[in-house]
Amino acid sequence: MRIAMVAPEAVPYAKTGGLADVVGALQRGMNIKGHDCSMFLPCYERIQNNHDIKQILSGLRVNVGDRTYYYNVFSLDGAYFIANDFFFNRSGLYGDSRGDFPDNAERFAFFCKAVLQTQSTLGIVPEIYHVHDWQTGLLPFYLDQDSSYGHDTRSVLTIHNAGYQGVFPPSAMTSIGASKEHFRIDSLEFNGNISLLKAGIVYSDSVTTVSPTYAREITETSLGYGLEGLLSAKGVKGILNGIDYDLWDPSTDTSIHINYDVGKRSKGKSACKKHLCKILDMNDPALPVIGVIGRFSWQKGYDIIAGSLTKIISMGFNVVILGSGDLEIERSLRDIAVKFPGRVSVNIGFNDALARNIYAGSDLFLMPSRYEPCGLAQMIAMSYGSIPVVRHTGGLADTIKDHRPSRSSGTGFIFRKDDSISLLRCLGRALKAYNDRTVWQRLTKNSMMKRFTWDYAIDQYIDVYSSENRVSMN
Numbered sequence: 001m002r003i004a005m006v007a008p009e010a011v012p013y014a015k016t017g018g019l020a021d022v023v024g025a026l027q028r029g030m031n032i033k034g035h036d037c038s039m040f041l042p043c044y045e046r047i048q049n050n051h052d053i054k055q056i057l058s059g060l061r062v063n064v065g066d067r068t069y070y071y072n073v074f075s076l077d078g079a080y081f082i083a084n085d086f087f088f089n090r091s092g093l094y095g096d097s098r099g100d101f102p103d104n105a106e107r108f109a110f111f112c113k114a115v116l117q118t119q120s121t122l123g124i125v126p127e128i129y130h131v132h133d134w135q136t137g138l139l140p141f142y143l144d145q146d147s148s149y150g151h152d153t154r155s156v157l158t159i160h161n162a163g164y165q166g167v168f169p170p171s172a173m174t175s176i177g178a179s180k181e182h183f184r185i186d187s188l189e190f191n192g193n194i195s196l197l198k199a200g201i202v203y204s205d206s207v208t209t210v211s212p213t214y215a216r217e218i219t220e221t222s223l224g225y226g227l228e229g230l231l232s233a234k235g236v237k238g239i240l241n242g243i244d245y246d247l248w249d250p251s252t253d254t255s256i257h258i259n260y261d262v263g264k265r266s267k268g269k270s271a272c273k274k275h276l277c278k279i280l281d282m283n284d285p286a287l288p289v290i291g292v293i294g295r296f297s298w299q300k301g302y303d304i305i306a307g308s309l310t311k312i313i314s315m316g317f318n319v320v321i322l323g324s325g326d327l328e329i330e331r332s333l334r335d336i337a338v339k340f341p342g343r344v345s346v347n348i349g350f351n352d353a354l355a356r357n358i359y360a361g362s363d364l365f366l367m368p369s370r371y372e373p374c375g376l377a378q379m380i381a382m383s384y385g386s387i388p389v390v391r392h393t394g395g396l397a398d399t400i401k402d403h404r405p406s407r408s409s410g411t412g413f414i415f416r417k418d419d420s421i422s423l424l425r426c427l428g429r430a431l432k433a434y435n436d437r438t439v440w441q442r443l444t445k446n447s448m449m450k451r452f453t454w455d456y457a458i459d460q461y462i463d464v465y466s467s468e469n470r471v472s473m474n
């Protein structure tokens with residue numbers, strides 16, 4: 001099939017989160033399977049600076065509302081970059097230290113329209129536009145409004161996080177080029193504002209999200225953040241993300257202390273753990289180490305971690321944290337680290353090599369997310385034999401099987417409530433298992449052998465692309 005993947009970020013070009021990994025892997029996987037899948041991204045400053053992209057079109061013009069924008073198109077390896085310096089030659093993707101860019105509606109409206117315009121100019125009509133998250137939600141809208149962009153072309157929206165909806169004041173209607181008649185509840189209007197994610201849901205042919213449980217949660221509960229009714233009427237298919245096991249393999253990873261596979265996991269992990277403790281000044285490698293990596297936010301439950309940390313240490317765990325985000329959470333984590341030198345290590349920022357050393361050197365991997373559309377870190381942790389301790393939500397519920405003393409198939413530990421007591425109780429169960437060598441060996445083996453491959457996910461997307469049953473919202 002001829003597919004155009006349209007996203008605000010993708011590896012290896014621009015990344016702020018898991019979305020980028022998923023879009024990059026999807027495009028690669030589609031092409032490996034013999035589909036003709038191109039990718040469209042905004043040409044951010046970091047892409048111009050770090051990649052050898054070639055200009056293929058210049059001086060193109062697109063109208064959005066009553067504005068005319070000029071742009072150029074660059075390309076590299078099947079990816080196309082829409083370049084307009086005014087909108088995209090900035091160091092941040094969506095904002096800077098002052099917050100979100102105030103012209104995000106215009107920026108991404110322009111991007112969506114320019115993608116459609118570029119395809120027309122190139123004379124390419126894809127069978128499918130596969131768009132991702134609110135930033136690309138207007139593409140299905142423009143496609144619906146102007147059939148010259150592809151009469152039979154369908155669009156599929158994947159929601160990676162329904163908590164981010166691209167909500168703008170009604171005045172943005174003009175700058176995105178939507179006529180007044182679309183300020184309606186069955187079109188772009190959303191609680192007196194407009195929502196670009198909603199535009200994508202209403203005007204795409206199908207909506208998917210990144211795990212079956214999250215698909216249920218955003219149609220049935222408040223995790224739809226006000227869109228649950230619409231999503232449930234439209235129907236959402238949950239397709240679990242995969243990870244690329246060539247990139248996340250402890251037997252070949254050049255960043256970790258020594259390589260190991262499932263057969264040599266005991267020796268390998270204990271050497272990697274000693275190394276981790278050494279580089280982070282942790283004082284007793286005999287204690288079980290909990291790894292934590294990610295964005296410090298309420299969504300990811302970092303406030304629960306901060307509130308439980310002192311008790312976690314008194315239970316006998318060491319804790320290694322890597323990430324950044326909410327400044328208050330950052331401060332409280334740091335304060336605790338100062339109180340417990342050698343027991344808690346808090347590392348602010350992102351550092352790929354350190355992340356890999358944490359996956360390899362930790363015994364347990366903690367993700368107490370309040371919601372988690374899919375989550376990639378738990379899958380990576382499993383591949384490195386670090387046992388996930390997670391809340392029962394979204395993709396975490398779909399990827400981990402809770403350990404029970406009575407069954408041998410567990411791969412991690414699951415708790416239900418988003419509070420400290422439940423987290424600590426769950427860690428108590430994990431500690432008991434950790435102290436039983438046979439049980440722990442089985443858990444690490446089960447985890448390391450579990451596979452979440454892209455192959456299966458891609459077949460499911462192709463199914464969605466091919467399905468004829470467009471749900472009409474009118």
Ligand code: GLC
Pocket residue numbers: 017018019022160161210241372373374375376395
């Ligand atoms: C978002 C979600 C995360 C998911 C990722 C890729 O970042 O928060 O759960 O794994 O998108 O789909």
